[in-house]
Structures are given as structure tokens and as C-alpha cells.
Amino acid sequence: MSPLLKLEDLNVSFATPRGDLRAVKNVNIELNQGESLGVVGESGSGKTVLSRATMGLLPSTATRTGKILYKGEDISQLPRDEVRQLWGTGMAMIFQDPMTALNPVRRIGTQLTESLTVRLGMNKKDAREKAIELMKRVRIPDPEGMLRKFPYQLSGGMRQRIMIAIAVSCSPEMLFADEPTTALDVTVQAQVLELLTELRKEFNMGMILVTHDLGVVAGHTDKIAVMYAGDVVEYAPTRQLFNNMKMPYTEALLKSIPRLETPTGTRLPVIEGRLPDPTKNEPGCSFANRCPYATDKCRTETPPLTDGGNQHFYRCWFPIGGGK
């Protein structure tokens, strides 16, 4: 059986006045039905662009090359109208900020039933019942009353639940969650993640969870792809990655998560420096100038994506714990 989603050499670049900005470089990713993949990286590493490029939701200034195989069929060359047929019913997306992802002047009910009536051709009464059922599913109290409310009357967590309900309303097989918990406070984050995992198992969806928080992906994904400056720098099953991480960048990311055990007043470790200029294409490892282990070789030669066995791939000359 072919995988649900397979990206082959996906490249995305934006035309800017300073030259081509390469946001995503040669990404290869595979995802099966019901599986969940975490895409981790700091701001500007290309996580969001990767998920939007896969769906085909990029602005017109972007160019995309490579193959996107959805159920074995390449959808990257399909005309827009045919791709649109997939949106909602095949692939759906949850956005980062539930404050801006709902239309402020329309009621929750109309926004929730919109895709039901437009995409699935339900009549108003059926759509309303389905909407109430969906809201019960994402644990929204008083779903009937919620239909009449406007987004400004809801809290952030409730809005994100509405967004999730909208995204799964047409039972997609593939769900992109673009930093679904970033705009929420910590107590709600866990609930929303729990809900997403639950829905994924229930509908047997494939899910790509984009986040900058390794802690978020740890318990909710099967595989993790760590991105840095548009490259996938480490790609491994979740357990494998946490037990045996190879890439200094992943290690640095994990170190910069605040911990309860550390005594008060301890400085939080940070990754010094900034991402390299994405419009320049310099040789060498893109992480070299921030890496504590970097040598001259790292600065002059670009490391290839190495297969470390056990489905563990990394892009480093001197992986932690040695090579294979």
C-alpha cells in the first residue's frame, strides 16, 4: 500500500527583491494513514511553508518544485480546481492563531456549517445537527447556544476547538496542524493536543503537527522531522530521536526547554546567533556558525542526509554519539 503522503525533493522558494529566498530545501517525508509526524524548528526554519506548500496554499510569489504524492498520486502538478476538491475532504488545516482564523463578523454556526453545505451538499437542518455533533465531539459546552455566538464572545481555547471542529467537519484523511497551541495558554495546550490525538485515532487521519516545542511533539507523534533553515536536519521515529539524538541542533533545542528541576535563577540555555540569510546559498552546514562542535569541515562542506539505521536520518558530519 502506498503511504498517505509522500514528499519527494520538495523545494519552495520565494522571489524577493534581494534574490530567491529558499524556504524549504529538498524535503523528503513519508506519512502513513493514522500516523502523526511532528515538524519541529525555530521561527523561520520553514515549518509553516512546508505544510502550506504541501496543501498548495502558497501565495503567488512562491515557486514549488518536487513531487507531492497523496495516496500515490502526484498532486503538485494538478490544476487548482482539482486540488481544491481535495481541500477540506482530503486535507484540512488548523491554523496557529484562532483569534484571526475565524471571521469576526459571522456567527460560529454559519462558519461551522459553511463547509458542510458547500462541500458535502448537506441541507441546513442536517448541517446544523452535524455541527452540534461536531461541537460535542470537541467538547464544547452548550453547542446549541454556541451556534448563535460571534467569535469575540469565545475564549482562545474555545475558538481553537471550533477551528478543529471546522477542520474535521468533512472528515479529512490528512490534517495539518500549524502550531495549534502556540496562541493558547499552557493549561489549554495539553487539552487541545489530547483532543487532536484522540480525533486522529478515531478518524484514522494522518497528521502533521508543526510546532517549535519539542515537548509538544514528544507525546503526540510517531515521527519527528527537525527543520533548520529550510533543511530537514534530523528525521527519525519519536522514541528513537529522543533516546539517541544525533544532531547538535536537536540537542540544543531540547536543552532550551525550561525544566522544573533546575534551581531558581538559573539562566535558560539559548542557541546563540541567528539563522543564516536564506537568500544566500553558502557552502557548509547551515548550523555551523551556531554549533558548539563545529569544525572547519562543517564550514566548508555541506553534510548530506545520512542514514543512521533504524529509520534515523541526520544531516551532520560529526553526529552526537558517533556515526553508525
Next chain:
Amino acid sequence: MSDTAVAPTTESPAVAIKKVRKKRPIGFYIAASWIGLVLFLGLFGWILPTPKWDASFFDSLGVGPFSKGHILGTTQDGYDEFAGLVNGARISIFVSFIAVTVGGGIGSFIGITSAYFRGTYDKIVVTFFNILLSIPNLVLSLALLSVLAYSDENHPSSTNRRVVVLIISLIVVIIPILGRIGRGATLQWSSREFVLASKSMGTKDFMIIRKHVLPNVAPALLAIGFLAIGSVIIVEGSLAILGIGVPGGASWGSMLANGRGNLEFSPWEVYCPALCIAFTVISCNWFGDYVRTALDQREAKI
């Protein structure tokens, strides 16, 4: 306003509504009642027991206001001033309403679609708007009227034809004004995430424009639409003074134009239509302003 009434839970809805009403400025009531009066006169003025507006009363030429039978007096030619104003209200409403709805409709459709789809279409539209805006309104209307509705003693053109051409020239003036507003607001709203979210659910472009962009762009369009009604009335008046408005002293502008030679004998001939124009324009501006702030509230709350 019922939505704002839902928010406070401790008060009953009626109290909340009252509170919102209190905030309305006095200018709103003055503007609304003047617009209401003009609308009433324009639509139902014919049921008032006024003298005929297009008949000359030879027995009372140029009588002052508050004289018997002529509440606002008559012109030097014996036309009843009040009847003229009532008829002028009808013409003004008709001309400005048609010009603003048709011109605004066309303009905002072009503006919204160009901002939504971008690309070459957008560039063409922006150039087109800029060209239209670079021609002075009056010159444009003058040119259109004198070409399409040329009239002299040998070739009289009918009143209807002149009114139609007048409306068309006003529509041409309105299109870029509302078009640019619609384009600007759409640029802002169509880049918001909820448009992308709706798109990602497979909604078609025109559906997104209708359901997500238009409701957000509408307040700006409505407010500018009211302002446009005001400026259309002024343009119509200016054209009348240049002698190419609605002929025969039928509109406020042409009453003004006909009366301005008699300013020293019967000043009310100028003051009455001039005040009507001024009040209507100011009321439209106030009303437009109020509509904008009232419709903005929901967004401000977020």
C-alpha cells in the same frame, strides 16, 4: 445592536440597548431626521397640497416667503419655491441614489475582485482607476454631457436623455472612488487568516468573497457611499450652475442656477435650494460617519 446587548450578563438586554442608544450623538438625530424629511418629500411629496411646481403664477411674481398660497414665496418668474424644492428632492434622490448604487456596485465589484485575485487584472484595474481619478470630475461630466446630450435651439435633446447622461457621468465619477475603497479594504481583509482557513476547506473564490470579504468590507463601502451621495449632489449642483444640469429648474442645482440672477430682488430663490443642498450634504456626511463607527464596534471588541 442586539449582539452588543448579549455581552453583559448581569443586565437585562433592554438596559443594555438603552445604554448603547444613549451614546448616539445629537448630530446623528439631526442628520437622520433631515435625510428622513428629504426622503419623505422626494417619495411622497406629491400628496402634499402644494401648488404645481412647473406652473407660473402671473398674479404673484416674486412674492416673499410666508405669503398666502406660497409658503416659501415665488421666483421672479412666478414659480412656487416650496413646490420646486419638493420636486427637487425627488430629482436629487433619484439621481444620487441611482448614481451611487450603480456606480458603487460596479466600482466595488471591480475593486474587490482585483484586490482578491491580484495579478495582471489588478494592475489593469489600478491603472484604470488612476486614469479616471486624474480627470477632474466636472470636466469629465461636462465632456460627457456636451457630447452625448448636446442641446441647442435647433437640436433640443429631451429631458430624459439629459438626466440619463447626467447619471451616467456621475456613475463614471463614483466608480473609481468606491472602487479604490473596496480594493484597499479587501487587500487588508483577504490576507487575514480566516480567508485562508476557508480556502483550505475548499470554498470557491466567489463564495469566499461573498461570505468572508464582503461583510467585512461593507462598513467602509457604506460610509463612503453616504459621503458619495453628498458629493454627487454637489456635482449635480455645479453642473446646473454651468448650465448643463437637469434642465428647466427641476433640480435644486438648477433652481439655484436660475435664481442667482435675482439675488438682489428675491434672495430666497438662492437661499432655499442652497440651504437644502448644504443640509443634505452635511447630513449624508454625518450619517456616513455614524454608520462607519456603529458597524466597526464588533471588530473593535476583539
